[in-house]
Amino acid sequence: MVSSPYRLAIVGTGGIAGAHADSVRSHLDGRIEMTAAVDPDTARLEAFQERFGVEKGYASLKELLDSEELDLIDLCTPPGLHAEGAIAGLEAGVGVICEKPPALSLAEFDRIAAAAAASEADFAVISQHRFGSAAQRVRNMLASGVLGCLAVAKCDTLWFRPEEYFAVDWRGRWESEGGGPTMGHGIHQIDTLLSIVGPWSEVVATAHRHRRATNTEDVSHAIVTLANGASVAITNSLLSPRETSQIRLDFDTATVELEHLYGYGDDNWSVTPIPAATEEVMQAWGGEPRDIGSGHAAQFTAVADALDGKSAPPVTVSDARSTLELITAIYASAFSGKAVRAGEIDPTSTYYQRMDGPGAPWPDRK
Known part of the structure; x- marks a missing residue:
């Protein structure tokens, strides 16, 4: 003790x-x-x-x-x-x-x-979600070179929040929650993704308010180009009755997949190597650390x-800013209709001050 x-x-x-x-x-x-x-x-x-x-x-x-x-x-x-x-x-x-x-x-x-x-x-x-042992093993495998380079990935947060969820007065408002599922929910998976694949360079996105009586979006989609040239498709939704959180990473030698909801263990991950790399990849995947689930503990x-x-202490100011900057850029791209590059949103941008910049393209509902 x-x-x-x-x-x-x-x-x-x-x-x-x-x-x-x-x-x-x-x-x-x-x-x-x-x-x-x-x-x-x-x-x-x-x-x-x-x-x-x-x-x-x-x-x-x-x-x-x-x-x-x-x-x-x-x-x-x-x-x-x-x-x-x-x-x-x-x-x-x-x-x-x-x-x-x-x-x-x-x-x-x-x-x-x-x-x-x-x-x-x-x-x-x-x-x-950065701290589960499986995520750390994937980072170790990537650093060792056994996975080769990332080519394509996806990162989905498909959750469901009914209308009554937004009865809490600060939810669903730009000025008090900062955004919808991209900001308040998908941030978990986006952050985990970036902790594995590294920095991003450009994003093209859309955001929609299909169903919920909020000021913020209830769905967003983004295509992100990483600094290493790989591409990632990201979807964030609060309209998905079968809730799931998914990350798929297609490397040169293996596909790495995670599917869970609000937290994962080692069993929520899978690795599918190409035949020529099966022994090397699976030996690395069987290494340490093990048996630590993601979560606050x-x-x-x-x-x-x-x-x-x-x-x-982890996670550093720099780590957190990179994730928040990507989320900001998703909104900026969605509402401006333009691609947004990393570093482009500076203090002269309205999106630097508010996630919705000059305002979302739909009327307020609250």
């Missing part, structure tokens, strides 16, 4: 906070201790404290930071509060772990990045490991 666990406070005690707290309490062997929680809703805060045995509760982040000595705050608030909370924590010298999306726009994210650069503390984004373990080694 660790004698001096890292002190963590959870900010926001809604649904996702429970998943974080379960991971910290059940899988970290005391390495991270939940010392406090924050929520302006007293009843919800007290219920969270009782459920997870959190001694101290505060109505605001300011009260927390003024009162507690912390190593980390874990932002589980709605997306519209992420930038404000992250900057406050960093300015107080406290490390920040932030749920996705980390910000509503590149402009907000760059404010966080500036605060992180000026702070002794670090900023990291929850990207739990895997990422919090990596955070604790980083703190033990006094290094920056």
Whole structure:
């Protein structure tokens, strides 16, 4: 048992906070201790404290930071509060772990990045699907050369959210959620994809609002050209009754596939090599690491490991910005009708300030 666990406070005690707290309490062997929680809703805060045995509760982040000595705050608030909370924590010298999306726009994210650069503390984004052992093995195989080069890929987030899901007032609005399934749901798979295949260079996209009474899209499609020349087709949907999340990667020597829903284990992956490379590919696929599922526990373990080694916790500011920039570019391409290149969306662009830029091509519904 660790004698001096890292002190963590959870900010926001809604649904996702429970998943974080379960991971910290059940899988970290005391390495991270939940010392406090924050929520302006007293009843919800007290219920969270009782459920997870959190001694101290505060109505605001300011009260927390003024009162507690912390190593980390874990932002589980709605997306519209992420930038404000992250900057406050960093300015107080406290490390920040932030749920996705980390910000509503590149402009907000760059404010966080500036605060992180000026702070002794670090900023990291929850990207739990990077941390499963199978994803790490694929990255290792790619780095070793056994897979050759990537030629073509797909990355699909096909989920279903009924109309009542959007009764929560911050959902389905550009100004409070930042976008629809591309931003709030597909970001998980897009981030995992980029962690394997590397940087992107250009995107052509469409976005549609077919069914839901939201301001944001409910479906998007994108064709992404990677920096290495490979092409990726990405679909994000909230209109798909058979829900699934899929990544398919066609390399020179093998097809690598992942299919899951909200988290994967090794068994959710498959590798199909070409006959001439079967032995070499399957030997590499049978290596280490193994038996670590994706999820918050895997990422919090990596955070604790980083703190033990006094290094920056994963996922870095640079990692998170690359994913957010691609999502921004998908919206910019969809609404402008033009291809968008990496680095093109700068502070002079309306899409830098808001994901919908000058506005989506449909009337507001909320």
